[in-house]
Amino acid sequence: MDEEMDSLVVNELQQTFPEREKQITELYSLIGRPDERYVTSIFIYGGPSVGKSSITKSMLKKINIKHAFVNLIECYTSKVLYETILNKLSDHKIDPSAGQPYAKCDNMMDFLQHLQVIHNQTNLDGAIIVLDKAEKLKDMEFNLLPVFLRFKEIIEIPITVILITELIFEKFYSRSNLVEPIKLHFPQYNKEELLCILTEDIHYAKQMILDNFDELLDFDREFYRNYVNVFLSVFYRVCRDLCELRYMARINFIKYCEPIMNKETSMHDSMALWRKVAPVLKSSLEVLYLRIADDKTPLQNGKQSISLDFSKKNVARTLELPFYAKYLLIAAFLASYNPAKDDKRMFVKYHGKKIKTKSDVKKKSKVSEQLNTQLGPKPFTFDRLLAIFYAILDENIGFNNNLLVQLSSLVELQLLSSLSDNFVLDGHKYKCNVNFEFIQTVSKMVGFSIRKYLSDFSHM
Incomplete structure (x- = not known):
């Protein structure tokens, strides 16, 4: 009877998620039967939109096991993470008017103690904790990842932890005392x-x-x-x-x-x-x-x-960006398509007189066959972006978190690409993804003359 039920669940999932038969079968063999579950932690990894989270969530619902599915993007502190897991495992419904969680939990020790209390009340044998977007653990307290990887040993309750991430496990090696989990790869669809x-x-x-x-x-x-x-x-x-x-x-x-x-x-x-x-x-x-x-x-x-x-113009007009985000995008375009050596000449008012050479005269007398705006964007540093941003902006505003948020939004919208790891604090690099026609439309919306500050058109 159990084998028939197993086959039914697996077949339903394979029909819902085609081309993922191997991963569904393997994951079900690991978590499908609570009485036969022996794994402490499972590491599910793969690119975006390959079925990692949706298959895991659907399978947990079908096998009807107590679980806590947590997206770490929503858990910006470890306190929020602990309380979210406790609320879901205890089936606690937060009252919107009162807003009180199941228990206030500030550290890992309190979290483990509360789990033991819930286990004594409702029996957590075979329960599963799923941490989606697990790469966010790298930015949180150093003890979180090692504890979750050996959770069953520490708390002595048969709870399995599933980590879902777009990173390979080797990216987490900066953490000490890491136990190797069982890995399940979701490859990109061909x-x-x-x-x-x-x-x-x-x-x-x-x-x-x-x-x-x-x-x-x-x-x-x-x-x-x-x-x-x-x-x-x-x-x-x-x-x-x-x-x-x-x-x-x-x-x-x-x-x-x-x-x-x-x-x-x-x-x-x-x-x-x-x-x-x-x-x-x-x-x-x-x-x-x-x-x-x-x-x-x-x-x-x-x-x-x-x-x-x-059309490119329609995209630029339709896309609603804050005022400073538009200037950040313009500054990013200028940083991507202007040589760094021209920054002083373009953006500093009293930069001194440049002595013209024969090569300058020759360049000016003929139309260049390869303009910077045709060769593609070049990487630029965060410091250079800010310097150009303040040079082209008429207002005097201080550097604040609002600018950082708007810069992150441009990256999320794929208008900029981040070329450095999040942990690189010095010299973080970006690249602008929009073309000249797009940035020209954005510039007109804020009354900025983009051609005046581009090296390709400065001689015209």
Whole structure:
């Protein structure tokens, strides 16, 4: 009977999460049966959107075992982490009016004592603690990771700890006395796997056609699979994030079907469909992760049509950024596309007179074939970014946490890339990801002349 139940649970999960049969089977063999569970800690790692958290959470619900699933991004201190775990393992519901947790817990010793009390009351044998985004443990108290890795030994209660992270375990080696957990790797999906997964979204695609067109387009699975194949031919090299690919595939399918609905081409003319959708797919690459293609315009029949204007100017206008964040982005662009040796000439008012050489005259007399804005962005340090930011900003503002938060937001939005580890305090490096047309639009919004401060145009 137990084997039949095991098979049923595994099969349901494999149908829900295709192309993850091996990982589901292995994880179930480790935690599926509480009476046979012997592991102290499990280390689940892999890139973003590969099914680590969702598969673990779904499996825990299906086997109906007491567990605490905690996202460490929400637990900004160890106190919040301890109290969150205690609340979930004790089934304590926090009253919004009172806001009182199960127990106040300030340190690891109090946490272990409270766990023992809960165990005596409700029996925590076979319980599981899941720490999602476990890389955040590197920024927290030094004793947290070693304790969670050997939790069963320390508390003498058969509780298993699962760590879920995007980092490999070797990245945690700076910590002392680490016990090697059982490792479970979730690899990135390859192109064929993504094709199979995205093809399963055909029912969403049919619903979108119903919501956006007057008549129904009767297409089969093969038609949608061909579209997904075309979509991945553009997106696969740039993005492997399943969540983002799924979102972009759904909204671009409207444009793929428009020529058919407008009687411009046949459903079976794949080459004509490709020629029409290719420019749209390529332009939509520029708005990955920004989620700006939600602007809806009503049609005459009362339905709504998704407007997919992926032009660079539209992206810059639609993206709502705080005032100082716009100047930080402009400063980042200038730092990426100007040589550091030109900073004094560009941003210092009384920088002294530059003596022109023959090479300068030659450079000025001919148009350069390779402008800095065409060669791609260069890395720059945090100190240089701040120096340019204060040089181009008319206001006198002090350095504060608000600027750091806005800089982090630009990194989260993929407008900037962080090129250094979080632990590097001196000389943290970034790179600007936006192009000239984008930054020109942002500059006009704040009344800033970007060309005046770029080395490529300073001679004009």
